[in-house]
Amino acid sequence: MNTQSVLIVGTGLLGTSLALRLTDTWQVWLSDISPAAAALARDMGAGSLYDGKSVPDLVVVCAPPDVAGQCVVAAMRRYPSAVVTDVASVKQAVAKVVEEEAEDRTNYIGSHPMAGRERSGASAADRDLFEGCPWVLVPTKETSERALGLVRSVAVEVGAVPSQLSAPEHDQAVTLVSHVPQLVSSLLAGRLKDAPARAMSLAGQGLRDTTRIARSDAELWAAIVAHNSDAVAEVLEAFARDLAELRQGLAAGLPAGLSTPGRMGSVAKVMLAGNDGVERIPGKHGGAPRRYLEVSVLVPDKPGELGRLFTEIGEEQVNIEDFSLEHSAGAAAGVARLLVMPSVAQPLASALVRRGWQVPSAMNRGR
Amino acid sequence: MNTQSVLIVGTGLLGTSLALRLTDTWQVWLSDISPAAAALARDMGAGSLYDGKSVPDLVVVCAPPDVAGQCVVAAMRRYPSAVVTDVASVKQAVAKVVEEEAEDRTNYIGSHPMAGRERSGASAADRDLFEGCPWVLVPTKETSERALGLVRSVAVEVGAVPSQLSAPEHDQAVTLVSHVPQLVSSLLAGRLKDAPARAMSLAGQGLRDTTRIARSDAELWAAIVAHNSDAVAEVLEAFARDLAELRQGLAAGLPAGLSTPGRMGSVAKVMLAGNDGVERIPGKHGGAPRRYLEVSVLVPDKPGELGRLFTEIGEEQVNIEDFSLEHSAGAAAGVARLLVMPSVAQPLASALVRRGWQVPSAMNRGR
Numbered sequence: 001m002n003t004q005s006v007l008i009v010g011t012g013l014l015g016t017s018l019a020l021r022l023t024d025t026w027q028v029w030l031s032d033i034s035p036a037a038a039a040l041a042r043d044m045g046a047g048s049l050y051d052g053k054s055v056p057d058l059v060v061v062c063a064p065p066d067v068a069g070q071c072v073v074a075a076m077r078r079y080p081s082a083v084v085t086d087v088a089s090v091k092q093a094v095a096k097v098v099e100e101e102a103e104d105r106t107n108y109i110g111s112h113p114m115a116g117r118e119r120s121g122a123s124a125a126d127r128d129l130f131e132g133c134p135w136v137l138v139p140t141k142e143t144s145e146r147a148l149g150l151v152r153s154v155a156v157e158v159g160a161v162p163s164q165l166s167a168p169e170h171d172q173a174v175t176l177v178s179h180v181p182q183l184v185s186s187l188l189a190g191r192l193k194d195a196p197a198r199a200m201s202l203a204g205q206g207l208r209d210t211t212r213i214a215r216s217d218a219e220l221w222a223a224i225v226a227h228n229s230d231a232v233a234e235v236l237e238a239f240a241r242d243l244a245e246l247r248q249g250l251a252a253g254l255p256a257g258l259s260t261p262g263r264m265g266s267v268a269k270v271m272l273a274g275n276d277g278v279e280r281i282p283g284k285h286g287g288a289p290r291r292y293l294e295v296s297v298l299v300p301d302k303p304g305e306l307g308r309l310f311t312e313i314g315e316e317q318v319n320i321e322d323f324s325l326e327h328s329a330g331a332a333a334g335v336a337r338l339l340v341m342p343s344v345a346q347p348l349a350s351a352l353v354r355r356g357w358q359v360p361s362a363m364n365r366g367r
Numbered sequence: 368m369n370t371q372s373v374l375i376v377g378t379g380l381l382g383t384s385l386a387l388r389l390t391d392t393w394q395v396w397l398s399d400i401s402p403a404a405a406a407l408a409r410d411m412g413a414g415s416l417y418d419g420k421s422v423p424d425l426v427v428v429c430a431p432p433d434v435a436g437q438c439v440v441a442a443m444r445r446y447p448s449a450v451v452t453d454v455a456s457v458k459q460a461v462a463k464v465v466e467e468e469a470e471d472r473t474n475y476i477g478s479h480p481m482a483g484r485e486r487s488g489a490s491a492a493d494r495d496l497f498e499g500c501p502w503v504l505v506p507t508k509e510t511s512e513r514a515l516g517l518v519r520s521v522a523v524e525v526g527a528v529p530s531q532l533s534a535p536e537h538d539q540a541v542t543l544v545s546h547v548p549q550l551v552s553s554l555l556a557g558r559l560k561d562a563p564a565r566a567m568s569l570a571g572q573g574l575r576d577t578t579r580i581a582r583s584d585a586e587l588w589a590a591i592v593a594h595n596s597d598a599v600a601e602v603l604e605a606f607a608r609d610l611a612e613l614r615q616g617l618a619a620g621l622p623a624g625l626s627t628p629g630r631m632g633s634v635a636k637v638m639l640a641g642n643d644g645v646e647r648i649p650g651k652h653g654g655a656p657r658r659y660l661e662v663s664v665l666v667p668d669k670p671g672e673l674g675r676l677f678t679e680i681g682e683e684q685v686n687i688e689d690f691s692l693e694h695s696a697g698a699a700a701g702v703a704r705l706l707v708m709p710s711v712a713q714p715l716a717s718a719l720v721r722r723g724w725q726v727p728s729a730m731n732r733g734r
Contacts, residue, residue, distance in 0.1 A: 184551060190641045202544050207548050233618075268586065317671075
């Protein structure tokens with residue numbers, strides 16, 4: 001079999017990342033509405049500029065959601081033999097354009113590689129961007145087995161984990177796990193705009209974690225949410241209802257404290273629902289949440305200390321399931337939190353103490 | 368000078384952690400309304416059970432906010448010569464009880480060590496819990512220099528970073544950086560309670576980060592928020608106003624897409640405000656946000672690989688400012704994101720490539 005060819009339409013973060021990875025085994029052609037963007041991707045080693053004549057086996061439309069549908073239809077008309085997919089974060093809106101405007105729809109399959117970062121553009125591209133990420137395949141009723149199989153093979157080739165959903169299922173799912181968390185994180189971070197500096201100096205890891213994705217690109221997200229606004233509005237309505245109930249419980253104007261009936265209860269209700277909800281997020285290895293144990297180690301803030309720690313963990317033949325480093329302003333040391341399988345937690349803690357590390361006395365259930 | 372003595376009232380997470388650390392240099396006495404809890408702390412090496420007779424130099428009330436004020440007043444009456452402080456997360460409510468009920472208030476100073484974790488109780492205690500954390504000193508108008516100095520020295524001794532605020536300033540500051548983020552994270556996680564499993568399987572790092580603190584203790588947070596409800600209600604009111612404006616922009620019932628005026632704009636407004644807000648969170652070393660560059664490295668999911676990575680980084684004499692590990696369901700490798708000073712990013716990336724690591728082509732501005 002000859003080398004297959006792929007035309008990447010749109011050389012932003014996703015398109016260029018995909019192209020970088022596929023150049024190993026595919027003939028990759030690059031095109032973008034901005035010739036400069038396509039040239040940048042080429043110069044990064046992501047393939048060659050499209051000659052405008054060759055016929056690709058596969059077209060991947062990596063354009064924003066507001067134009068993805070039109071780009072897909074144009075590609076289907078121009079290359080009737082090619083499989084055409086897109087990577088937009090909303091799938092019903094794209095499928096609708098295809099259904100209304102394309103004649104033969106067997107070669108189209110929607111897809112959504114759930115990779116990204118707070119930065120955008122070809123310069124942020126990463127050939128390993130898709131490594132381990134979910135890649136949702138979204139066939140229509142008319143999608144051929146050939147189209148489904150080809151895009152699935154691309155997903156596997158770039159290291160992603162393919163799954164399959166209908167377009168409505170997809171849009172509903174990403175509303176809950178992606179679109180609404182993005183908006184809520186941004187709303188929360190927005191409240192910090194005018195916060196006094198003395199408040200910001202008390203910021204800890206909790207605030208950092210809850211607002212990390214508030215750095216995301218405003219224009220891209222506006223297009224994503226606008227194309228999934230019904231589903232987003234529905235979840236935000238429920239969120240607003242919970243918020244209103246909490247605010248009513250807090251009942252501004254009454255004296256603070258426990259004397260006000262319902263105040264404790266309204267907060268506890270929100271907290272307990274949150275406890276339940278967060279338990280539903282699967283762990284690192286997918287499937288049901290797995291319980292790891294946490295071992296905390298004090299790590300001096302100087303070169304080589306993390307290296308020494310991980311070398312010694314490696315010498316103990318222990319696999320770290322998850323890791324985080326906590327530190328605060330002005331500290332001379334950070335606390336490394338290591339999550340490991342329960343069976344190795346105690347031996348690891350003992351070994352680290354023996355090797356001279358400061359390991360807090362208690363081990364706790366980790367995420 | 369003789370060894371100073373401290374009475375810890377309440378041997379939960381904070382009290383026991385503090386006691387564990389202070390046993391190096393202080394005579395530590397432990398008491399708790401639950402004799403079993405005090406005995407557990409003693410058995411963890413946190414000090415000796417209080418004999419009911421000795422007079423301490425310092426009393427630290429580590430009780431929940433709903434009883435902290437009464438405990439402080441009781442201690443002040445019983446030990447008129449002792450400095451008395453508390454570690455509750457709300458300060459006006461405690462100060463009010465002291466002002467109303469204590470006779471001589473010069474020995475009282477409020478404090479708030481901003482340390483904690485998603486777990487509670489003596490069994491989760493950690494002698495390094497305060498390492499690098501902010502410790503807010505909250506004197507009243509009557510607090511003596513002796514009381515202020517003694518508690519400041521304790522904060523420094525346990526590795527915390529002391530600062531000073533009035534009680535209203537403190538309560539307003541923690542509302543923005545702690546109480547409201549906690550409630551918003553819990554409200555968001557609460558929406559996942561009834562999410563379809565297919566949605567949860569698409570959960571990524573963004574959702575994990577925004578909901579991590581939703582695991583926190585419901586009862587403790589109910590007491591904290593109930594005692595700061597006016598300030599929390601005020602910020603939640605502004606949050607709800609922003610949310611209502613967004614929901615109005617999304618205008619349920621109208622067709623999705625760009626044809627609806629204002630839809631893109633309402634989302635972009637929320638995103639841009641979030642971009643601005645998150646920029647105000649100080650970096651690791653405090654003060655103004657510092658810009659690090661990010662170097663990403665693919666790390667195979669097996670023992671010793673993180674060790675090898677950090678050893679080699681140590682050999683290059685590079686200090687890692689921040690670190691995170693990203694991975695997804697079923698992945699054979701994670702992506703380590705290293706944040707370093709801009710001057711060393713390019714040399715580090717080159718060195719890692721030379722040593723055979725997979726390092727994505729682009730480097731990005733990190734947090």
